[in-house]
Amino acid sequence: MEIKLDRKSPAPLYLQIRNQIRRLILSRRLQAGSRLPPERELAGALGVNRSTVVNAYRELEADGLIESYVGRGTTVKFIPPGEEGQETDLAVQTPVWKSFYSRQAARMFNPIISNILDLVNREDIISLAVGLPSNEFYPLKEFNSIMSGLICEKGRYVFGHGPTAGHYPLREYLAGFLKERGVETMPDNSMVLSGSQQGLDLAAKVFLEPGDALVVEEPSYMGALQVFAAAGARILGVPLDEEGLRVDILEQILSRYHPKFIYTLPTFQNPSGITMSILRRRELLKLAYRFHVPILEDDPYSELYYEGERMPSLKSMDNHGYVIYLSTFSKMLFPGLRLGWVAAPPVLAGQLVMTKQLDDFHVNSLSQWAVNEFCRRGLLEKHLMRVREEYAVKRDLMQASLEELAPPGFRWNRPAGGYHFWCKLPEGVKAGALLARTIEKKAAFVPSDAFFANGGGTNRLRLSFSRYPGELIREGVRRIFEALGEMFCPGEMSGEVLTRQEVRPLV
Ligand SMILES: Cc1ncc(COP(=O)(O)O)c(C=O)c1O
Numbered sequence: 001m002e003i004k005l006d007r008k009s010p011a012p013l014y015l016q017i018r019n020q021i022r023r024l025i026l027s028r029r030l031q032a033g034s035r036l037p038p039e040r041e042l043a044g045a046l047g048v049n050r051s052t053v054v055n056a057y058r059e060l061e062a063d064g065l066i067e068s069y070v071g072r073g074t075t076v077k078f079i080p081p082g083e084e085g086q087e088t089d090l091a092v093q094t095p096v097w098k099s100f101y102s103r104q105a106a107r108m109f110n111p112i113i114s115n116i117l118d119l120v121n122r123e124d125i126i127s128l129a130v131g132l133p134s135n136e137f138y139p140l141k142e143f144n145s146i147m148s149g150l151i152c153e154k155g156r157y158v159f160g161h162g163p164t165a166g167h168y169p170l171r172e173y174l175a176g177f178l179k180e181r182g183v184e185t186m187p188d189n190s191m192v193l194s195g196s197q198q199g200l201d202l203a204a205k206v207f208l209e210p211g212d213a214l215v216v217e218e219p220s221y222m223g224a225l226q227v228f229a230a231a232g233a234r235i236l237g238v239p240l241d242e243e244g245l246r247v248d249i250l251e252q253i254l255s256r257y258h259p260k261f262i263y264t265l266p267t268f269q270n271p272s273g274i275t276m277s278i279l280r281r282r283e284l285l286k287l288a289y290r291f292h293v294p295i296l297e298d299d300p301y302s303e304l305y306y307e308g309e310r311m312p313s314l315k316s317m318d319n320h321g322y323v324i325y326l327s328t329f330s331k332m333l334f335p336g337l338r339l340g341w342v343a344a345p346p347v348l349a350g351q352l353v354m355t356k357q358l359d360d361f362h363v364n365s366l367s368q369w370a371v372n373e374f375c376r377r378g379l380l381e382k383h384l385m386r387v388r389e390e391y392a393v394k395r396d397l398m399q400a401s402l403e404e405l406a407p408p409g410f411r412w413n414r415p416a417g418g419y420h421f422w423c424k425l426p427e428g429v430k431a432g433a434l435l436a437r438t439i440e441k442k443a444a445f446v447p448s449d450a451f452f453a454n455g456g457g458t459n460r461l462r463l464s465f466s467r468y469p470g471e472l473i474r475e476g477v478r479r480i481f482e483a484l485g486e487m488f489c490p491g492e493m494s495g496e497v498l499t500r501q502e503v504r505p506l507v
């Protein structure tokens with residue numbers, strides 16, 4: 001097999017190798033079943049790195065021209081008669097799309113969120129992976145009447161463009177909503193977002209250059225970790241204990257790495273369910289002031305408390321304008337309208353608007369008008385009162401299912417709010433392997449590695465209880481444990497709930 005490389009050509013070496021082998025296969029000069037040289041051997045013969053040959057072989061495999069088997073090496077696949085005619089078209093190669101990608105695109109490789117969302121409407125799978133509101137609680141009647149009223153009376157506005165920062169009456173409502181929760185902010189400092197996920201993306205665009213450091217909790221929300229990784233940031237994880245972010249470790253990190261910001265979920269943290277104590281919040285703010293580091297507070301769950309009272313946000317405790325506050329209607333109400341918001345210090349609010357205008361001009365107008373109307377009629381507060389009770393029942397049902405069905409060595413945190421149980425598998429069981437078996441049993445959860453930016457956390461999982469009626473919660477848990485039972489031989493340990501102290505080793 002003769003391959004000639006042109007080192008002056010702008011075409012990458014791996015593509016030159018791929019194209020020449022492709023030509024040999026399609027012209028049948030390399031027959032089906034013939035073996036290609038091992039990667040190392042070909043790399044040596046051509047004077048290139050082994051990874052160059054690996055990439056060329058990967059492309060050929062993706063083209064359906066070769067196949068690799070452990071032990072048998074790489075062989076040419078059978079090309080059906082007729083396809084060899086493509087040889088005449090070889091001067092025009094199909095684009096190898098990856099070779100055109102930006103560096104940022106190459107850092108977006110983890111499809112876990114879209115995979116989870118793909119399962120959302122599958123009725124044959126009980127997905128305890130999705131941390132979403134239950135659709136049995138959607139206030140459909142109210143939205144039906146609000147939306148049809150808006151379309152009749154305000155159709156010219158709700159289908160037209162609106163300001164990038166959002167529908168002003170909704171921003172006024174949000175400023176009032178935050179004021180009642182101790183946050184002094186003006187409508188002009190808040191912006192409506194296409195879900196708080198967009199706020200994470202805007203923060204990354206505004207603050208992060210490749211190589212910049214930022215601090216996250218460990219574990220942390222996977223959607224944020226992916227945004228920060230795509231930005232090429234250096235993600236520094238700080239562990240949690242039962243009071244939240246470990247400020248002793250944070251202090252060392254701040255003094256050493258000068259991160260751009262600290263990303264934290266102080267209330268009903270996703271995935272651990274932990275709520276940062278008031279004392280810890282004060283210490284965190286003090287550190288932020290001392291080291292001059294802004295805080296990005298992500299707060300989707302604080303309205304969903306099932307015990308005691310609502311926790312004050314970091315933003316409400318911040319006297320020096322360091323906290324950027326993100327929240328969303330996705331968990332309180334429903335996620336499909338894609339409505340979140342950010343409250344930021346004035347200068348930054350302007351920059352965020354400028355950044356958002358390049359993304360999507362503004363959030364869907366009808367959604368904004370409808371949610372504003374819903375909130376202004378006092379229906380959000382009413383809805384929250386109802387769902388707090390309903391989700392507490394679901395939380396207790398998951399707790400009861402775990403107590404009843406958990407095998408020896410399986411442990412979990414009982415959350416006081418939010419949607420998630422954070423669980424630890426018996427010694428030696430990997431969450432990824434368990435997920436593969438669980439999916440065969442038509443159930444799903446999120447394996448813990450998704451929540452760690454720098455590896456670790458392979459034997460934990462997140463179970464969400466919010467979405468299903470009680471009997472399906474139990475059935476989902478049962479299927480996971482059935483899969484687990486097939487993988488794991490019970491040892492001496494017995495199933496148990498984590499006590500407050502035992503929360504520590506989990507995170
Ligand atoms: C902690 C956290 N932040 C942000 C988001 C994104 O929510 P949204 O639907 O508002 O984009 C989620 C969704 O699961 C979340 O759990």
